[in-house]
Amino acid sequence: MTASPAPAAAALTTRAQEVSSRIVDDILTLVRQETSSYDLPGLAAGLDLLRELTVQRLGQPDHELRHPGGECGDTLTLTYAGTGTGAGTGAGHVLLVGHYDTVWPTGTLAGWEQPGPSDDGRDRLSGPGIFDMKTGLAQGIWALKLARESGAPVPTVTFLFNGDEEIGSLSSRPVIEEAAQKADVTLVLEPSAHGAVKTARKxxxxxxxxxxxxxxxxxxxxxxxxxxxxxxxxxxxxxxxxxxxxxxxxxxxxxxxxxxxxxxxxxxxxxxxxxxxxxxxxxxxxxxxxxxxxxxxxxxxxxxxxxxxxPPMTLNAASAPLLALAREVALEQGRDSLPDTAVGGASDANFVAALGLPVLCGMGAVGDGAHAQGEFIYPDTVAAQTGLVAGLLGRLTRPLRG
Structure with a gap:
């Protein structure tokens, strides 16, 4: 695996900590717009809001395409050109995938209650879709923002936001597979497993x-x-x-x-x-x-x-070096380790892994309760997770395949 010089992940994480309240504000902005998988007007409004937020933080994309979802939510791709070695020709290309639909029926937000601190006294934030997976969306946007602002080279990054993951990615699957084949690596911003990345899914x-x-x-x-x-x-x-x-x-x-x-x-x-x-x-x-x-x-x-x-997802030969690189970044952040795990749930990472392409999943929120009343995140982890993705982007400025 070839890695380019990159700003220390610790410095990116420190910067993420300094702006963590703004990242949390963006998370809550996304949560307040309900986006049930079966509410097409709500999904359309949610995708418009997500695009607006991305442009506010990163500027206008170099390429944009909205794929109609028919009876499902639309899929949006936004590409930001990189500044890595040979940018535009040989620069690394990273696909960041995240779904904006949730399992929660429209109207759920009105009766949602905030939980108290956890048993160990840590603050928690709750809301429909906050863990699965609107936190990951906001963290991914801010990760690229911080990586760009560091002044170091960054890869070309394509965001893919789909509105039908919770019902099987019925319309977005071909878009995901095509985008993954054009990119060098794919990072899926689904929630982590208590901080572990997900390398195998059923x-x-x-x-x-x-x-x-x-x-x-x-x-x-x-x-x-x-x-x-x-x-x-x-x-x-x-x-x-x-x-x-x-x-x-x-x-x-x-x-x-x-x-x-x-x-x-x-x-x-x-x-x-x-x-x-x-x-x-x-x-x-x-x-x-x-x-x-x-x-x-x-x-x-x-x-x-x-x-x-x-299809089942396993840690394929293409993904193993990507996991190793992510662990290097985590060590630079000061983490003791970056565990990986297998989980029973499926995600859009399954499609990418089945193509034999490099992919890591679970790069998003730390919390618990996916699909359950009271799903939550730990806001004190937002900076570290954002810094992890930002640091990894800084190490992916050259192609890993070929």
């Missing part, structure tokens, strides 16, 4: 299983019917046995619907199944074993929609 499947049986009167001619509910119940029990937690594979049927009336043998039933796997081999095994499940009544037809949403 792949996810959102399967819909449909059972089609034969309707009949439950009292007059039950023998003429073939219950879709009974058959689908057999299926989900068998599917649960396909799980292999020791191999990182979990299977959860979270939704089950069926039937038309209490006195009618059910002609149709559907189930929504959440599947998490740690490897492509497990993904293939799950597909094969679910397809092999048989139900007791041959008159019922089972159809499985194998909808794998994200």
């Amino acid at each position: 792949g996810t499947g959102i399967f819909q299983v449909t059972a089609t049986g034969v309707e009949a009167h439950a009292g007059l001619a039950p023998q003429d019917g073939a219950s879709a509910i009974t058959a689908l119940s057999e299926f989900v029990v068998a599917a649960a046995k396909v799980a292999a937690p020791d191999r990182g594979t979990t299977i959860n049927t979270g939704l089950f619907r069926g039937g038309s009336a209490i006195n009618v043998v059910a002609g149709q039933a559907t189930a929504g199944v959440d599947i998490r796997v740690s490897s492509e081999a497990e993904q293939a095994r799950v597909d094969e074993e679910l397809d092999a499940i048989k139900v007791s009544d041959p008159r019922v037809h089972i159809e499985i929609d194998h909808a794998w949403n994200r």
Whole structure:
């Protein structure tokens, strides 16, 4: 790995500490604009606000493109040219990815309560989406701002803000994959795992299983019917046995619907199944074993929609040197270490890792409670996390690939 001369990460972190109150103000500005994944007007307003904030801190981008999301939030890319070696031709190019949509329905903010200090007395800030992941967005913007203001060379940086990550990145996935292939490295500004970066994530499947049986009167001619509910119940029990937690594979049927009336043998039933796997081999095994499940009544037809949403993410060969570089920056900051970890949730980093490209995830907030009422950040970590990304940008002024 080639690294360019860079300002000491400790100095960048000190500067981040000096402006940490302004970074927190920007975080709270983003949180106050609710951006539910299913509220298109709210998403549009949120993306406009995010663009405005980026331009306020960094000036007008050298290149900008807004990708319509259709039934999802739009995806925005903003590129700021670097000043590294051979800027414009051989300069390093870093992609910073962050989603602005949240899982919280519009209107949640009005009833949200702030938590008190943690058990060890540390202040906490809470709000819908503050941890996952509006803090990461603000920290990423400020990281580039501080790196540029240091006067040292910086790489070309493209911000990619997408509004559909929480529902599977349905429209933004091809944009993410294309942008990652044009960049040298990708940093995903998702929240950290208690300060650890995320180098492995499970792949996810959102399967819909449909059972089609034969309707009949439950009292007059039950023998003429073939219950879709009974058959689908057999299926989900068998599917649960396909799980292999020791191999990182979990299977959860979270939704089950069926039937038309209490006195009618059910002609149709559907189930929504959440599947998490740690490897492509497990993904293939799950597909094969679910397809092999048989139900007791041959008159019922089972159809499985194998909808794998994200591939598994592992620490690939391209990402390992990037992790090592991040750890060097953390040591310069004065940290004892920068741990990495595997987590069960998926993110847009899964797409990048599956392409064999260098990527680190979990470069954002330190806190807890993603997708839970009361999610929070520790504001005393904002400077260090911002300084970590800023310091890493200063070390990425030359391409790492090729």
